Amino acid sequence: MQGNSSFRLPTAQGYYGDFGGAYIPEMLYPNVEELQLRYLEILDEPGFQRAFRDLLRDYVGRPTPLYFAKRLSQRFQTNIYLKREDLCHTGAHKINNTIGQILLAQRLGKQRIIAETGAGQHGVATATVCALMGLSCIVYMGEKDIERQAPNVARMRMLGAKVIPATSGSKTLKDATNEAIRDWINNPTDTHYIIGSVVGPHPYPDMVARLQSVISEETRWQLKEKTGSELPTHVVACVGGGSNAAGAFYHFLDEPGVELVAVEAAGLGINSGMTAATTALGRPGILHGSKSLLMQTDDGQVVEPHSISAGLDYPGIGPLHANLFKSGRGKFLSATDEEAIRSAFEVAKLEGIIPALETAHAFAAIDQLSLTESDQVVICLSGRGDKDLATYMKQMDMTGS
Amino acid sequence: MSKLKDLFDRKQSGVLNVYCTAGYPGAESTMEVMEALQENGADIIELGMPYSDPLADGPVIQASSSIALLNGMSISRLFEQLAEMKDRIYIPVILMGYMNPVLQYGFERFCSDAARAGISGLILPDLPGYEFEHEYGAVVSKYGLDFIFLVTPETSEERIRKLDQLSSGFLYAVSSSSTTGSDKQMEDVSRYLQRLKGYGLKNPVLVGFGIKDRQSFETAGKYANGAIIGSAYIKALEGADDVRTSTKSFLDSILVKQTD
Structure with a gap:
């Protein structure tokens, strides 16, 4: 599990030095494996790159x-x-990642998008790209964050997203992430989970870092x-x-x-x-x-x-x-x-x-x-x-x- | 000899594995709950180690974990409670939990203490096959513990065979690709279990997730060696005045009596 010489690129198993990997329950395996096998090929596709660059320029x-x-x-x-x-x-910068991931989700044939959000910026960025592509969007957000970030909650709703409060634990970003992962477990075939940060199982940290x-x-x-x-x-x-x-x-x-x-x-x-x-x-x-x-x-x-x-x-x-x-x-x-x-x-x-x-x-x-x-x-x-x-x-x- | 192997040598069908959360409903309930399960017909006990962020569990089991944590449960305290387990529990007991608390306790120390307490096997749903093969599997076998992997209806045949090879004791077939406790038509499940049966796996298969009553237990039993009940039992313990009475009436509702 040793890292390689670059700080940028993880190993094939998703390790940066001692950190990374994909510690996921088997229920998530098919989804995560599909991403592991296909994300680099999709991100490198000239068609993907063109669509990504065009949207970053003209839309973002x-x-x-x-x-x-x-x-x-x-x-x-x-x-x-x-x-x-x-x-x-x-x-905010969050939309760089959501534009990339929505294009990836389309190429994987997914119709339903889920996301977690803390400040609401990633939730808004996800709701935005879902509206842009006509995909249904569900955003998990800690109950406590829903209270302190009311304007972003309103924006997500206006963009057509469903905002579901996470009521477990500290009722913040960590718990919203747990709920989003559970949703993905329960919807293993039609759903793509747009993680908003360089966290989560491999390949998310590398994929999000590349898009950002x-x-x-x-x-x-x-x-x-x-x-x-x-x-x-x-x-x-x-x-x-x-x-x-x-x-x-x-x-x-x-x-x-x-x-x-x-x-x-x-x-x-x-x-x-x-x-x-x-x-x-x-x-x-x-x-x-x-x-x-x-x-x-x-x-x-x-x-x-x-x-x-x-x-x-x-x-x-x-x-x-x-x-x-x-x-x-x-x-x-x-x-x-x-x-x-x-x-x-x-x-x-x-x-x-x-x-x-x-x-x-x-x-x-x-x-x-x-x-x-x-x-x-x-x-x-x-x-x-x-x-x-x-x-x-x-x-x-x-x-x- | 592995207690699980011994069990499945004797009994190939209708094996009942019941999940309970350590330190739930009360901090000191662990042994009492296990004894009640043993007395009333459980064949295996899956003892859950509570965790703050149990990704693979549904809301009922997460709530029981939160209560257990508030009750002050930890892995150290659990092993204290299990000090007399060897004398009191003769059916196989499996520890189920998440990697993070186990890593903090120390993986090898955990396996060693588990083996000393008389634990038969482990289920760590967020320990992936790759890391198991390359790092942790050798430690698990060093202490003579069985290790049980999960498979789901979405798991490919190739991967099922691989996880079967890595597992010992039994293979845990998640009945629908969902977190514990959800409703799902047993018909879909039957097709999936028939498929598993056709593979001729080396391990017996127990079905979990969504098994909640006699009917679902019996359906599962048609195609697998038995089933695992979790959320339904935790619900039955909710607000129970007396663990023994609640456990007895719950297991009576699942199992067909010998005298029936």
Whole structure:
């Protein structure tokens, strides 16, 4: 079960170093095996690539800009570029993956699409592509997240998706994922499960990373246009399961000169018992079909995480990232709820951009990097903050700012 | 000799395997439930180790797991409770659970403690064949435990044969491709079980998922060596004042009495 030399590509069994694999009950085997056998062939098909690229350009609005954030750069005495995934249709990077997976589902002849969602961004992105292709869509969402992300729930419904609350466990993303997997077990032939992050059994982590890799593919040529070099000194992204980070890191993974910075949600603080900082607290374990780092009790029960941001409220991390952490290839930092909110307000006032709460964690970590005036830092601005206005408004009421 | 092999040598049809969750309904119910099952006609006990995220189980068993976890169950506590099992339970007992808690306990330590407690075999539905063959299978056999794989109506013939080769004790045939406890027409199931029977597998076959009453138990028995009951029994224990009485009336409703 040894890894290979690339940080990008898993082994044939789906392992990144010690992490990955497909730890699934037999009931899921035919579905997962079908994907394992066919995903590379489908993704490489010229017809698939053409359809994918066309939709990314004409429907999603790619390439997204790489924007030099002048005032933010001044503030931190360095050079900060924002990869504007917040400008994607539906407001976040999530749609890069759902466009790819819906095209794959069509090629597999599936008529029914299921998905899990935390912040609702992946749910909206899935509901959107299902509407686009005329496929029926069911989204599982934690009961607690349904309450705190009401605008996204309304968007999914308007797009024709059925939103089913997950009422077990912590009633958040982990439990929504359990319910989606159960649905797939109960509907083994006509359904495709669009996982929203680089988690789940092989081949999902690799498939989602490949579909999101368009982020770093564009970053390379855009940075070259702006600076003359394709390679930044740092790439910074927030990490829950890790899909925007996987996409932002992908084409830099095997460039050892580029420092890759993943920022986790510390919640109320790493040692508060109310956190989602997986690499700080997690041990190797198995959740949702892959071996990775996992926040758990000594008895191996999965711990209920906490983050103010529903999209980072997940007790695990994708196996690609677990390998970056263990090998030291990636630098893992964390930001608390409070730090993230403070950064969101700062970015709004300095750059006129309201970031999603998830993304705000990436900004909150800039302080923790010792950046110089010659550094070229790319931050993945994974999503916009419209969905988080209720949280931001509450903050303004409290502080009067 | 394996207790399971011994059982199937004696009895080739109508074998009843009943699932119960360790630490449910009460923290200290485990031994009492197992004794009640043994006294009232169960041939095998499948003892579930509760887990926070039991993907292959339906809502009834997940709810019992949540209660058991609230009751303070863990693998360490389970092995404490099983200290006297060897003296009190003579029918085969299989542990069923998920990989994560077992890995945290330590896979080899788990197998060793299970064997010492008198456990006959293991069902770990999220341990895949590949990892079993390359990493864990040798440890399981080192401690003389049987290991039971699941097959479903969607499993290909080639894979069924492979999983049959990897299994010992029996093969667990999931009757419909669904999580435990759902309703499914037994006719579809019969066709699938006939297909399995035609393969001439090395292991006896027990049918699980959706077996809830005498009729479904008997239908399953026509084409397989017996059946596994889970959710229906957990439901019967729900809010039960007395585990023994509830278990007796439940098993009486399933099994045809010798005197009938």
